[in-house]
Amino acid sequence: MFHTVLVANRGEIAVRVIRSLHAMGIRAVAVYSDADAEAMHTRMADVAVRLGPAAASESYLRPELIVEAARRTGAQAVHPGYGFLSENAGFARALDEAGITFIGPPLGAIEAMGDKISAKDLAIEAGAPVVPGVHRPGMSDDELIAEAEGVGYPLMVKASAGGGGKGMRVVRDPATLQEAITAARREAKGGFGDDTLMLERFVERPRHIEIQVLADTHGTTLWVGERECSLQRRHQKVIEECPSPALTPETRRAMGEAAVAIAERVGYVGAGTVEFITDAAAEEFFFLEMNTRLQVEHPVTEEVYGLDLVAEQVHIAAGEPLSFGQDDLVPHGHAVEARVYAEDPSSGFLPTGGRVVRFDTPAGVRVDSGVGRGAVVTSDYDPMVAKVIAVGEDRAEALARLDRGLADTTLFGFPSNITFLRALLADADVRSGDMHTGLIADRGDALTDATVPDEVYAAVGLATIAIRESGLSGVVDPFDLPGGWRLGEAGWTRWRLRAPGTEAVEVKVRISRDGPEVVVGDGEVWPAAVSLVGDRLRVDLPSGRWTWTVDLAEDRAWIGADGRAWLISEEDLLAANRGAGPGGASGTLVAPMPGSVAAVSASVGQAVTAGQTLVVVEAMKMEHPLTAPFDGVVAEVHVQAGSQVGMEDPLVRVEPAEDGTAEDAAS
Incomplete structure (x- = not known):
C-alpha cells in the first residue's frame, strides 16, 4: 500500500479524496493555485505544494508541475479526482514515465474511451x-449529409471528442443540417481541438x-x-x-x-x-x-x-x-444527490460566486463540500459549492430528507440554486419518477422564482430592532440606528431596501404601545412580534411565523429561510435618483456575477444609445454583454479590460442627455 498520495485536484473532490486517504493511514499531498492558498483541501492535507496563478491553465492543468510536486514530496501515486487532468492521456503517460502510479485506468483505456x-x-x-447512427472517422460535411437520411430524423450531430454538451446539435429538419454541422464543428474545434463529427438517432425523452x-x-x-x-x-x-x-x-x-x-x-x-x-x-x-x-x-x-x-x-x-x-x-435503501451551485437561476443560471459570508450545513444528510465561511468561490473554476446527499429506506423518504436538508442549508455571499433544486424536487413528475433529460427545459421558468416576499423586507427592518434590544455587539452599532422616538406617538424609521435586480422598496418600522409595527411599500400596517433565538430571528406577522437567519453589516443584510437567501442593501434616499433615466431606470451598470472584464467600449463623455454594448464581463468561459439602459452620456467608467470584479460592482454609469437625445449630447 502507498504511504503518500498526491491529489491533483481542488474543491470538494480533493477534500473527499483526502478524507479517504487519511482514513486509510495514507499521507496526503495537496496542490493549489494562488486562488486556493487558504482553501479547505490545502489546509486538510499533510503537505501542500503551490502550482502557480489562479488560472487553471497555469496551475491545475500543467502536468509537468504536478509530476514535479509528486517527486518533491515523495508521492508514490496520484489521484486525479474528476475534471482537470483525470482523463488526460498525456498526464497518465507522464506519471508512468516518472515511475508514479496513476490512480486510474490504463493509458489504452483512456485513449480508447476518450474518443x-x-x-x-x-x-x-x-x-x-x-x-443507430454513423460514426466513421474523418467524415466530411457532404458525407454526413448523405448518411443522414439513413440515420433518420430527428438526429444528433455529435463531436467525437470531449463532452459536457459541447459540439452537440439536435436536428429535426434536413434543411438545418448543414448549419448544425458547421456550428458543431466550430464548437468542437474550439473546445477540444478536434472537429470530428458523428451522427446518431436522437432518442426522444430519453x-x-x-x-x-x-x-x-x-x-x-x-x-x-x-x-x-x-x-x-x-x-x-x-x-x-x-x-x-x-x-x-x-x-x-x-x-x-x-x-x-x-x-x-x-x-x-x-x-x-x-x-x-x-x-x-x-x-x-x-x-x-x-x-x-x-x-x-x-x-x-x-x-x-x-x-x-x-x-x-x-x-x-x-x-x-x-x-x-x-x-x-x-x-x-435509496440515495439522492443534489448539486449546489453558485449560480442565479432567475438570471438564466449565470454563474455568481464571491466570498462565503455564511455556510450552515444541515444535520441528517451527507454534505460533500470544499468551502466554508470566508472561502471565495471564484470565476476561475467550476461553480459547484457542495453536494447534498440524502438516504432513505425508500425513494420517497430519500427525496423528503433531501428537500429538508436543502431547506436547512444557509448559504450567504452570492445567489445559489438551492431554491431551484427544491422546486425541482417538488415537481410531480420528479416525485413519481417519470423523468427524462429534457424535463427541466420543458418546465422553463416555472422552476425559478425571482420574487422577494414582502416579509423579507419587513424582517430586515425588524431585525435592527431585535439586535438593538438584545445588546449584541460586533454586528451593527446601535447608535447608528435611528430609534424614531418623539413626543407623543412613536415616529416611523424609514429605509429604502433593495434586492439585486429589483426596484427599491420603502420599509417603515416603529415601536407603538402595542409593540413593533412595520409597513412595506404601500401596504398595510403589520403588527409584529420579534425575538432572537440564538442567532436566528423569529418574526410573527399576520401572514404567519417566520424564522430567519440574518447577517447584518453596514448598509447590507443577508437574510434567508428554507434554503432561500437574499442580499438586501440600503439605498440612500438622495442617491436613489442619481443617474436615473427615462422611467426611473438606473443608469449604473453593475457586474451580474464575479469575473473579469473582457472588454470596455465606453469612455467618459461618450454619447450612447439604449441597447449599445458598453462593457463585457466574462466568467466560467461565458461572456455577458452589458448595454446602455437608455440614450445618454457616459458619466463614469470604473473598470478597464482585465479588471477583476465582484457581483454588483459598478462598471459604467450613464446619465440622460440634457434634452434627452444622445445625438445632441455628442455634438
Whole structure:
C-alpha cells in the first residue's frame, strides 16, 4: 500500500479524496493555485505544494508541475479526482514515465474511451446495444449529409471528442443540417481541438442511466448498481439517484452485464462509469459513452452499497484484488444527490460566486463540500459549492430528507440554486419518477422564482430592532440606528431596501404601545412580534411565523429561510435618483456575477444609445454583454479590460442627455 498520495485536484473532490486517504493511514499531498492558498483541501492535507496563478491553465492543468510536486514530496501515486487532468492521456503517460502510479485506468483505456467513435466501436465488439447512427472517422460535411437520411430524423450531430454538451446539435429538419454541422464543428474545434463529427438517432425523452464498474488487476470486473441522471440542464447533471426508479430487475442486470463486457473489452482497471440512454419506458437501452474516472455523483452509490469508492480505487491501484464478488453487492435503501451551485437561476443560471459570508450545513444528510465561511468561490473554476446527499429506506423518504436538508442549508455571499433544486424536487413528475433529460427545459421558468416576499423586507427592518434590544455587539452599532422616538406617538424609521435586480422598496418600522409595527411599500400596517433565538430571528406577522437567519453589516443584510437567501442593501434616499433615466431606470451598470472584464467600449463623455454594448464581463468561459439602459452620456467608467470584479460592482454609469437625445449630447 502507498504511504503518500498526491491529489491533483481542488474543491470538494480533493477534500473527499483526502478524507479517504487519511482514513486509510495514507499521507496526503495537496496542490493549489494562488486562488486556493487558504482553501479547505490545502489546509486538510499533510503537505501542500503551490502550482502557480489562479488560472487553471497555469496551475491545475500543467502536468509537468504536478509530476514535479509528486517527486518533491515523495508521492508514490496520484489521484486525479474528476475534471482537470483525470482523463488526460498525456498526464497518465507522464506519471508512468516518472515511475508514479496513476490512480486510474490504463493509458489504452483512456485513449480508447476518450474518443466517442472508437468507444462506440468497442461497445459494438463487446455486444452492447448502441444508438443507430454513423460514426466513421474523418467524415466530411457532404458525407454526413448523405448518411443522414439513413440515420433518420430527428438526429444528433455529435463531436467525437470531449463532452459536457459541447459540439452537440439536435436536428429535426434536413434543411438545418448543414448549419448544425458547421456550428458543431466550430464548437468542437474550439473546445477540444478536434472537429470530428458523428451522427446518431436522437432518442426522444430519453432517460440517462449510468452503471458503476470496478475492475482490479487480477481479472475481476464487477458492476455496482446504477445511477439515474436524467435531471439535467444543458447536458449537465443536477440531481442524481441510486437506484433508478425506472429499471426492472431484468433490464438492470442486462445493463450491468453490458457495462462489464465493455469494460473487459477495453482492458479497464479501476473505478469507471459506463453510460447508457433508454427510451421513456426504459424498455430498451443504448450505450452512450464511458467515463474513465470517478463521477461527481458517486456518493449515491457509496451510500446504497456501503462502499468507499475512493478507497477501492487506491486498493486497486496498489495491485490488491477486490475483496468482494458480484453476489456480495446488494443494495440497501435509496440515495439522492443534489448539486449546489453558485449560480442565479432567475438570471438564466449565470454563474455568481464571491466570498462565503455564511455556510450552515444541515444535520441528517451527507454534505460533500470544499468551502466554508470566508472561502471565495471564484470565476476561475467550476461553480459547484457542495453536494447534498440524502438516504432513505425508500425513494420517497430519500427525496423528503433531501428537500429538508436543502431547506436547512444557509448559504450567504452570492445567489445559489438551492431554491431551484427544491422546486425541482417538488415537481410531480420528479416525485413519481417519470423523468427524462429534457424535463427541466420543458418546465422553463416555472422552476425559478425571482420574487422577494414582502416579509423579507419587513424582517430586515425588524431585525435592527431585535439586535438593538438584545445588546449584541460586533454586528451593527446601535447608535447608528435611528430609534424614531418623539413626543407623543412613536415616529416611523424609514429605509429604502433593495434586492439585486429589483426596484427599491420603502420599509417603515416603529415601536407603538402595542409593540413593533412595520409597513412595506404601500401596504398595510403589520403588527409584529420579534425575538432572537440564538442567532436566528423569529418574526410573527399576520401572514404567519417566520424564522430567519440574518447577517447584518453596514448598509447590507443577508437574510434567508428554507434554503432561500437574499442580499438586501440600503439605498440612500438622495442617491436613489442619481443617474436615473427615462422611467426611473438606473443608469449604473453593475457586474451580474464575479469575473473579469473582457472588454470596455465606453469612455467618459461618450454619447450612447439604449441597447449599445458598453462593457463585457466574462466568467466560467461565458461572456455577458452589458448595454446602455437608455440614450445618454457616459458619466463614469470604473473598470478597464482585465479588471477583476465582484457581483454588483459598478462598471459604467450613464446619465440622460440634457434634452434627452444622445445625438445632441455628442455634438
